[in-house]
Amino acid sequence: MDYVYAPGKNHLFVPGPVNIPEPVLRAMNRNNEDYRSPAVPALAKTLLEDVKKIFKSTTGTTFLIPTTGTGAWESALTNTLSPGDRIVSFLIGQFSLLWIDQQQRLNFNVDVVESDWGQGANLDVLESKLATDGGHTIKAICIVHNETATGVTNDLSKVRFLLDKYKHPALLLVDGVSSICALDFRMDEWGVDVALTGSQKALSLPTGLGIICASPKALVASKTSKSVKVFFDWKDYLKFYNLGTYWPYTPSIQLLYGLRAALDLLFEEGLDNVIARHSRLGKATRLAVEAWGLKNCTQKEEWFSDTVTAVLVPSYIDSAEIVRRAWKRYNLSLGLGLNKVAGKVFRIGHLGNLNELQLLGCLAGVEMILKDVGYPVKLGSGVAAASAYLQNNIPLIPSRI
Amino acid sequence: MDYVYAPGKNHLFVPGPVNIPEPVLRAMNRNNEDYRSPAVPALAKTLLEDVKKIFKSTTGTTFLIPTTGTGAWESALTNTLSPGDRIVSFLIGQFSLLWIDQQQRLNFNVDVVESDWGQGANLDVLESKLATDGGHTIKAICIVHNETATGVTNDLSKVRFLLDKYKHPALLLVDGVSSICALDFRMDEWGVDVALTGSQKALSLPTGLGIICASPKALVASKTSKSVKVFFDWKDYLKFYNLGTYWPYTPSIQLLYGLRAALDLLFEEGLDNVIARHSRLGKATRLAVEAWGLKNCTQKEEWFSDTVTAVLVPSYIDSAEIVRRAWKRYNLSLGLGLNKVAGKVFRIGHLGNLNELQLLGCLAGVEMILKDVGYPVKLGSGVAAASAYLQNNIPLIPSRI
Amino acid sequence: MDYVYAPGKNHLFVPGPVNIPEPVLRAMNRNNEDYRSPAVPALAKTLLEDVKKIFKSTTGTTFLIPTTGTGAWESALTNTLSPGDRIVSFLIGQFSLLWIDQQQRLNFNVDVVESDWGQGANLDVLESKLATDGGHTIKAICIVHNETATGVTNDLSKVRFLLDKYKHPALLLVDGVSSICALDFRMDEWGVDVALTGSQKALSLPTGLGIICASPKALVASKTSKSVKVFFDWKDYLKFYNLGTYWPYTPSIQLLYGLRAALDLLFEEGLDNVIARHSRLGKATRLAVEAWGLKNCTQKEEWFSDTVTAVLVPSYIDSAEIVRRAWKRYNLSLGLGLNKVAGKVFRIGHLGNLNELQLLGCLAGVEMILKDVGYPVKLGSGVAAASAYLQNNIPLIPSRI
Amino acid sequence: MDYVYAPGKNHLFVPGPVNIPEPVLRAMNRNNEDYRSPAVPALAKTLLEDVKKIFKSTTGTTFLIPTTGTGAWESALTNTLSPGDRIVSFLIGQFSLLWIDQQQRLNFNVDVVESDWGQGANLDVLESKLATDGGHTIKAICIVHNETATGVTNDLSKVRFLLDKYKHPALLLVDGVSSICALDFRMDEWGVDVALTGSQKALSLPTGLGIICASPKALVASKTSKSVKVFFDWKDYLKFYNLGTYWPYTPSIQLLYGLRAALDLLFEEGLDNVIARHSRLGKATRLAVEAWGLKNCTQKEEWFSDTVTAVLVPSYIDSAEIVRRAWKRYNLSLGLGLNKVAGKVFRIGHLGNLNELQLLGCLAGVEMILKDVGYPVKLGSGVAAASAYLQNNIPLIPSRI
Secondary structure (H helix, E strand, O other): OOOOOOOOOOEEOOOOOOOOOHHHHHHHOOOOOOOOOOHHHHHHHHHHHHOHHHHOOOOOEEEEEOOOHHHHHHHHHHHHOOOOOEEEEEEOOHHHHHHHHHHHHOOOEEEEEEOOEOEOOOHHHHHHHHHOOOOOOEEEEEEEOEEOOOOEEOOHHHHHHHHHHOOOOOEEEEEOOOOOOOOOOOOOOOOOOEEEEEOOOOOOOOOOOEEEEEOHHHHHHHHHOOOOOOOOOHHHHHHHHHHOOOOOOOOOHHHHHHHHHHHHHHHHHOHHHHHHHHHHHHHHHHHHHHHOOOEEOOOOHHHEOOOEEEEEOOOOOOHHHHHHHHHHHOOEEOEOOOHHHOOOEEEEEOOOOOOHHHHHHHHHHHHHHHHHOOOOOOOOHHHHHHHHHHHHHOOOOHHHO | OOOOOOOOOOEEOOOOOOOOOHHHHHHHOOOOOOOOOOHHHHHHHHHHHHOHHHHOOOOOEEEEEOOOHHHHHHHHHHHHOOOOOEEEEEEOOHHHHHHHHHHHHOOOEEEEEEOOEOEOOOHHHHHHHHHOOOOOOEEEEEEEOEEOOOOEEOOHHHHHHHHHHOOOOOEEEEEOOOOOOOOOOOOOOOOOOEEEEEOOOOOOOOOOOEEEEEOHHHHHHHHHOOOOOOOOOHHHHHHHHHHOOOOOOOOOHHHHHHHHHHHHHHHHHOHHHHHHHHHHHHHHHHHHHHHOOOEEOOOOHHHEOOOEEEEEOOOOOOHHHHHHHHHHHHOEEOEOOOHHHOOOEEEEEOOOOOOHHHHHHHHHHHHHHHHHOOOOOOOOHHHHHHHHHHHHHOOOOHHHO | OOOOOOOOOOEEOOOOOOOOOHHHHHHHOOOOOOOOOOHHHHHHHHHHHHHHHHHOOOOOEEEEEOOOHHHHHHHHHHHHOOOOOEEEEEEOOHHHHHHHHHHHHOOOEEEEEEOOEOEOOOHHHHHHHHHOOOOOOEEEEEEEOEEOOOOEEOOHHHHHHHHHHOOOOOEEEEEOOOOOOOOOOOOOOOOOOEEEEEOOOOOOOOOOOEEEEEOHHHHHHHHHOOOOOOOOOHHHHHHHHHHOOOOOOOOOHHHHHHHHHHHHHHHHHOHHHHHHHHHHHHHHHHHHHHHOOOEEOOOOHHHEOOOEEEEEOOOOOOHHHHHHHHHHHOOEEOEOOOHHHOOOEEEEEOOOOOOHHHHHHHHHHHHHHHHHOOOOOOOOHHHHHHHHHHHHHOOOOHHHO | OOOOOOOOOOEEOOOOOOOOOHHHHHHHOOOOOOOOOOHHHHHHHHHHHHOHHHHOOOOOEEEEEOOOHHHHHHHHHHHHOOOOOEEEEEEOOHHHHHHHHHHHHOOOEEEEEEOOEOEOOOHHHHHHHHHOOOOOOEEEEEEEOEEOOOOEEOOHHHHHHHHHHOOOOOEEEEEOOOOOOOOOOOOOOOOOOEEEEEOOOOOOOOOOOEEEEEOHHHHHHHHHOOOOOOOOOHHHHHHHHHHOOOOOOOOOHHHHHHHHHHHHHHHHHOHHHHHHHHHHHHHHHHHHHHHOOOEEOOOOHHHEOOOEEEEEOOOOOOHHHHHHHHHHHHOEEOEOOOHHHOOOEEEEEOOOOOOHHHHHHHHHHHHHHHHHOOOOOOOOHHHHHHHHHHHHHOOOOHHHO
């Protein structure tokens, strides 16, 4: 099973699944338990409450569904909308594309607003749609906060601004898969109606939990939604919340204890410090890319993502070869370019439980790989640029001062 | 998080989730990995192939979906059937009831064939329905192989016999959640079209994998199914199987390695030996119940389950008090009576990675609890009856001879 | 490496190493750390202080030496005594024999006071020696608190009484390997000068820590001891205690964190509750032995051990065959008879992190094995006798009331 | 217990204890076992045989003693020598100093041959001693293969050459604590009589095993040694080897399984590849030091160590501040300067289960720290120098080609 063994640590820089911290691995290293004993509901209660904090919500209702981000998407859509409902959805990369594909297959009526890959959501088009929708035929805006394929972060506060400007009642459904717990995210302040993430992203757990927060307005919508669903039906959860037993079907005991540990670590570090750390890692990565003389796939600074950087390579290089080589020679896992940008970009994920020296090791590796594949990089240049920034900005570790 | 700490091992005798063997815990004690590297698909390939063996199928196609048994049910139904399709479904306890509820909410047209709780599926009614369905309006038979709530095992070979007798083309969809890997199960021989289980049952893993095997006929049916689904859509899996990357969305790395280890242990013990072990554990438990002077909720020997025993208590005892006391005083986890049999039965799960002395410890505990709650049991009587049988039937451990 | 795989849990009933609780396994599941960072000394400081509690000492100085019980013995002797010093030492079984062998090989002058195996230390002989030693030629009394080979617990308070009666200044050195954390042990009250145990015994950790507590008087003696030693020299530890770095050589990071977790569990349960639990387990085991019609190797009730029971078998049975069969057929690990009692006794260890149902599973197993080897036991009899006692005496689990 | 929590991995670059690979952590994540069952001796047998390979010995006898390197030293000395025996021993740094201190406290008659810290053993003095010792009063040469405090590797083949040249029968006792499994070591070829290491060094395990290999000549010497010892006495081991039970006292079950996994990983990588990897890591580190304009504590290239580099800092910098800052700001663990070089050097350990990108992350960190403490380093310079070498020399990972 470890037939691809290589000495030393695997350097995991895909934008998910990400590195799991040791305390979380420890917390999950346990036998199963009876989930109907008093212990598991007591634990669940703390989780459902505390997990709201990662959304910055006090009014939301949370769901921990044994599924992935794809299932969390489906849960968000099928609980709040009915077949045929009109949705405005932004296509800006592979993950927004997949979500739109799901929206269409679930029989919603999707206004696809497309941007070039590397650009953010076109909010001008949104504005014109809202401005002309006096009849409120648009039932929901679906937007990916951070498009993992291109490293683009959308401005959610502006979406809320537009909805408010036109007093439009559409629901705001947000994929926060590669943003929540890493980027600034404000569920209540931005009036997000459903936000969701997956456990294997910035929460730094294994895959297996779709984590969803629904606003009071989303819960109201869920009462009249006509979409067919059972496994993803929030009503089943709410029924068991009322009973105090919490689970309509068997949860993963290990992930519940893992989530407890992951939240404890996040709160110990402080959510704002976590976000600041991601900001440092993102900035440092972009400085390295610049020093290498390469372009960021993200076309404007306003969209730069602090969780993943998609790096454009010159046309004479196949970016997939960079990823293969990283794995085969340096025990480094980088993200492939997907779909439209396949072969053109490779991606450095810098999210989750990660620190600066880990990133610098990765950047040093990328430099060697670039040289391997014939790009005339100056070795050390990216590391130097990143270090110069980091050395001025890394704070002391609070617990060690 | 361990605020309910008690010394010694928890004696886990709910019918799922069950005890995880140490080698499986070890295999899962690992960091995340890039699931797009060559390693994970190579592992996935062996898993998809080897997992067929637990179904005794060579012709089936397997799916490892990040979900629970409830999701696996939904996957089986929505991939093979279309809304409005007529199903014959047997209501014999809480889990068949929940599946029927799902079938109805998914807009299938369900002929519910109800039995008393404690009886098996009424196959006479099935025969009469098949006999009168010359027009083949029945599209599927849905049956729970082993009803976990009442400890009833249905005779699947007879279902196949009836379908063949009437040359009826209905699909045979089987919930094997508390049977597969523990009871005799023969996918191909019995002409089962979809069979499914969950990782936390007899496979002895954490919750998180819905494990499905689909016959060639089921795959054909899936091409024309009009049920709306995305997350559970087999087509997405088949597309990635063809690409050789296997996963339409992120799998749990830990569960994949855990499944590898679990299968290795099953094959090392030998699937038939595993089944024989469950047969011993079931028989021993029933002998104890008899010795205690209590009745089995299962009304006839032909339906006795070798994975779970539901024990009826006298009317002056609340079975829930037995379960509470087991946990509060003896660190023993027993199963509650559910729904119609709430307060009337408690359940001893004896499935998964479990041996005879573990069971005898449980039985000794149950005896003390029965006395605690005022039932005049003769201490040692159940253990004696079980031991007398086991002492004659336990084989030597092959690896230690 | 798991080529001796058997399904289910191994039932570990040797008198050490014993079962490790899951929270301790979790605590030890970690990478190495720099033991010169501020973190490890901070941890060490709490350990050295808290570990005194298991000795019931406030005045002692503790040492956590990376060694086994045998090394802890050597440490106790060579730090407090000089070659040629006269020791009174009690030979009552295999472990006292091995300690005496060590005492002799270390060139001490040992008065061996022998008892039949199955009897306690002959304190009458001690009294006569003390009475006639007005010149105080006896420098130390060495006594095993609980002889693991025969299940004999000596009365240490009486040893102290005799020393006081004759105002004798001899040091009192105690092997508490199979007693401390399980039996009533009172370092300060009984005037014990050096007490020691090993991590793999009642503390329920892996092997690897020799845990020693030295009285102020022992520390004074250590200043003039002429025994040659380096690795076991307390002076090196004391030097590093003063420096605040604590370790003269590299400790096991994993065992330090494991010890922290083990102590936390002990204190959560309450040391007196832990001792009461062992008392229950010991009593229950003896009642089972009696019900089987077998004799306890321990010849008088005053010496009965609550951590291990050595069971005499009839002369027509080889007790080693019982142990072999336990392992080969029932996945049960029992203790062999050692040396003089080889073939005559088998041992049931009932110490450490263990609960009542685990013990009852073991006892049920022993009954079947006795039958396997031709002893006419009534199946269930021992379990019944043990249960009858336990059902009246097991308290509710405090954290679950 | 994790009160010094910092996000991301700890970068562990002390020269021991070192990073434990995940497969080894997994192998150790287990309950205790009866070490007298057939399983543990079967495992022990493979370990004692396979561990010879890390010494490149076929004729040696190996011992796995539950102790540390300090205990392994004591075992080597007390089993082969008698009090008063004349030893030639080389003082070249803190660890050779500590070993000499032990030799003296164990009452051997030590000719201390001192070198400046940063130089290797003065073999000219050895030659003159051997040349004038026609009477063979020198019973042993004690030499540290790799002095961890100064990063100096001694030339053992030359020691053997000199002994052979003068046909001198002195035993050759070698501390290979920071060399074996990392540097070229040839027990049989170099006629080493006792070689030893500790589990927490290049074997990449937790602390707890002193690993010793004794030549046939050393075993002969052990028969007449008059040193007092019990715990460290090889005779007790040899007695149990003959019995086939292997252990005179309780081993750590976890470390045995861990050692099995560690050896499997070493053999999978190939011992020569492991050594080549250390050579790359050492060379890369030295190139970085040079690029930073700093001096290596090791005074000549012939003594350069591939497992640890001691870096001299300018006199206006306190090297301890570098180590403190590494831990407090960068979650990086570096080695302090010890004794004579305290405050003057910091050490980068580059041994054990470590790869190139991990090292580059460390070097990038050191650069930032150097800047933090006021040294005018050019950020990126060391990484560039190391990368330029590594990019030309890292092989493809064999299992991934």
